[in-house]
Amino acid sequence: MTTLALFAGFYAVIAGMNGDFIAGAIAIFVAMVFDGLDGRIARMTNSSSAFGAEYDSLADMVSFGLAPALLIYQWMLSDFGKLGWLIAFVFTAGAALRLARFNTQVGVADKRYFQGLPSPAAAAVLAGLVWMVEVNQIETGFEASFALFVTLATGLLMVSNVRYSSFKELNLKDKVPFVTLLLIVLVVVVVTLKPSVILFAAAFLYALSGVVMTVFRLRQTQEQRKKAKASSVSTETEPTDNSNS
Template structure:
């Protein structure tokens, strides 16, 4: 082969290397935070299966475990710097199952099916409200005052509904769907929890609570006392706390209205929100 042909052959090889398409780098998925999200999703699935078998106390435990895991996945992602858009979407889908569909189906099976069409009406209102609340939360994420939720969060709404089941089941009430009074009580709870998710009432988010800051000694004492009080009778104490939180947003709303202060949690800018950055 002559020198000219060798040069031409080398140039052809270089051109072929240049023209060869570059394969896009495959994107991975962070395992740790998504494991918590999947575990929370399993908690909701487990709760539904237990309700289908009439084991409503186990259903309550499944939803409460999902609540704890749901509160951890975001913190784990931030602590390990593994936040991702995939994780955010996965978290919303998990919340819809565990705190939207699951409580609605469990409550229908426990008490509402005895009310006929009114039963599935209340269950659907709750389920639809959970979907609307999650969609609104995702779209307003950048403009909401992070100190407050716009409407009660779906885990708290689920805790309110499941807390009622826990208290009455612990008190020995069985076959609740056959008791009209308890069925209508469950109906009222479902509508309240569902509609409160889509209101504009501000519910404290606890997101400004930092576990890295030092706190006064009395704070640790108060936490120890709270744990001791919960252990006296967990169903009643926790349900009372859930009810208090479920009413707190309307109390804050009414107080701010009386004082003439802004009540909306939507900020006028995406900067760090404060009271002056809110509008009516």
């Protein structure tokens, strides 16, 4: 499964070099599918190993670090010259640093959250953008500038301290309720209607969710500090009873 994910990422690079941007974008999503399967299959077959974990990280670097950056550079960022490939490099470097940090935090970090935007999600944003614009033939004149901004933003989010939900608290090992199965079918149906638009929107909203939650938590922390400070001040200024009994 890991080798198939690596092959899909490599194919995305070749497709981008040949100008077949839709195939390259789809290949990155295919790599995400295989990347999600390899770990689960390893745990189901009790074949997890340190070698497999390192191999998976190297494959992720190609499929979700190098391939999306080269694809979007060939697609739009090449119009910006040196700035374009520098921004693409920021994305690639962000993915490498994100994967290195993830490997050093295994077993230590809270499994409910990811620190920084996961590299597959960042790759999905870029691949989804390319796929959506190409399939729907969107021509607004702002595609290149938006691609430049999104590439830089996702690259920086990968190395940020913004927390993202890992959805690992969802327990799919027990019996799955019928309503859950129905929702899964509905999601698949909705995605098949406009896969490029839906997948890009889902990846973009996930990338945005971490920023929104971080801002919300910061505001909550500031309000709690203000309340604590106000209560401490009121306690200090409270008049003492000096009357004699």
